Amino acid sequence: NFMLTQPHSVSESPGKTVTISCTGSSGSIASNYVQWYQQRPGSAPTTVIYEDNQRPSGVPDRFSGSIDSSSNSASLTISGLKTEDEADYYCQSYDSSKWVFGGGTKLTVL
Amino acid sequence: EVQLVESGGGLVQPGGSLRLSCAASGFTFSSYWMSWVRQAPGKGLEWVANIKQDGSEKYYVDSVKGRFTISRDNAKNSLYLQMNSLRVEDTAVYYCARHRLGPYEGADYWGQGTLVTVSS
Numbered sequence: 427n428f429m430l431t432q433p434h435s436v437s438e439s440p441g442k443t444v445t446i447s448c449t450g451s452s453g454s455i456a457s458n459y460v461q462w463y464q465q466r467p468g469s470a471p472t473t474v475i476y477e478d479n480q481r482p483s484g485v486p487d488r489f490s491g492s493i494d495s496s497s498n499s500a501s502l503t504i505s506g507l508k509t510e511d512e513a514d515y516y517c518q519s520y521d522s523s524k525w526v527f528g529g530g531t532k533l534t535v536l
Numbered sequence: 537e538v539q540l541v542e543s544g545g546g547l548v549q550p551g552g553s554l555r556l557s558c559a560a561s562g563f564t565f566s567s568y569w570m571s572w573v574r575q576a577p578g579k580g581l582e583w584v585a586n587i588k589q590d591g592s593e594k595y596y597v598d599s600v601k602g603r604f605t606i607s608r609d610n611a612k613n614s615l616y617l618q619m620n621s622l623r624v625e626d627t628a629v630y631y632c633a634r635h636r637l638g639p640y641e642g643a644d645y646w647g648q649g650t651l652v653t654v655s656s
Contacts, residue, residue, distance in 0.1 A: 461642030463581070470646040471581065476636055482644065516581050520640050523595040525571060525583035 428452060428521035430528035437534040442507050446531045448517030449499040456493050458520040460500040465530075466513045474515075475502060509535050538562040538645045540632050545650030552622050552654070558615040558632030558647055566590075566610035569635035571643065572617050574628035574652075584630070585617065586639065593639075600626075622654045 429451040438444040448460065462475035473482050475491035478500065488505045500519075504511055512535045517528040544556040556572070571586040585596045585606040594606050605618040615632050629651050633643035 458640060459642065463643070465581075470631055470648050471643075472646065473636075473642065473644055476642055476644065514580075518581075518642050520642075523586070523593075523639060524597065525573070525586070525642070527573075527581045527583060530580040 428519075428526055430517050430519060430526055432515075432517060432528040432531045434529070435532040435534065437536060438507055440507050440509060440535055443503060443505040444507060444533065446502045446504075446515055446517075446533070447499050448501070448528050449497065450519070454495065455498045455500055455519065456495050460491065460493065461518045462489075462491055462500075462502045463516045463518065464511075464513045465516065471516065504533075507535050511535055538634070540634065540645055540647035542630065542632055542647045542650035545630065545652045547653045547655065548622055549656050550622060550624055550654055553618070553620045554622065554652060556617040556619065556630055556632075556650060556652070558617075560613045560615065560632075560634070563634070565608075565613040569639050569641075570608065570615045571633045571635065572606060572615075573631045573633055573643075573646075574626075575631070575649075576625070576628040579628075582628075586635070587615070588639070619652070622652075624654050626652060627654045628652060 431449045459477045463471035465471040479491040539561045541559045572584040587606045603621045607616045629649040631649045632647045634645045636644040
């Protein structure tokens with residue numbers, strides 16, 4: 427079964443840049459789109475990146491997504507960190523008609 | 537404005553049943569794949585099931601196959617999840633989510649979730 431692995435947690439200071447990785451267990455992560463969701467405590471997830479690197483309207487351009495086929499991984503990069511970016515972030519892709527989620531990364535902005 | 541509103545959660549004993557509903561508005565419901573995603577307390581997101589626009593294709597995570605049934609009523613703009621033989625490990629917040637495009641795409645809209653607690 428295809429799995430996505432994320433770091434459990436990352437932390438960085440306001441104004442800095444942080445990158446969250448999402449590594450595919452097999453095959454090519456580039457074969458299917460990767461999405462990234464932000465989930466603040468007590469709230470439903472919201473989409474911050476879709477189709478690997480596309481931002482929905484309303485998501486600031488501080489958020490960007492990329493794919494690295496050499497490491498079979500996707501990345502979410504957040505620049506100019508703000509305290510409001512503190513949240514859990516999940517990557518998601520697709521395998522055999524089913525969504526697959528990474529385990530989530532807790533971003534602390536301190 | 538796209539809205540997804542879940543209902544039907546609650547406390548149920550192990551072995552019991554529950555039917556979740558998701559009322560959709562603000563878009564042409566019959567044009568979109570839909571999914572249910574759950575989140576156990578303090579845990580990550582887990583996809584549960586999805587359904588094609590006309591209900592002709594349905595897929596489930598292995599842990600709920602044979603126990604849960606996803607369905608939809610396009611005339612009522614509603615998505616459902618019938619949950620039978622519930623287990624303690626099914627305790628979670630259940631979200632309905634709209635696929636951005638086809639089955640290969642992720643979610644673009646999520647409901648606020650409904651809590652299901654399975655406990656004796």
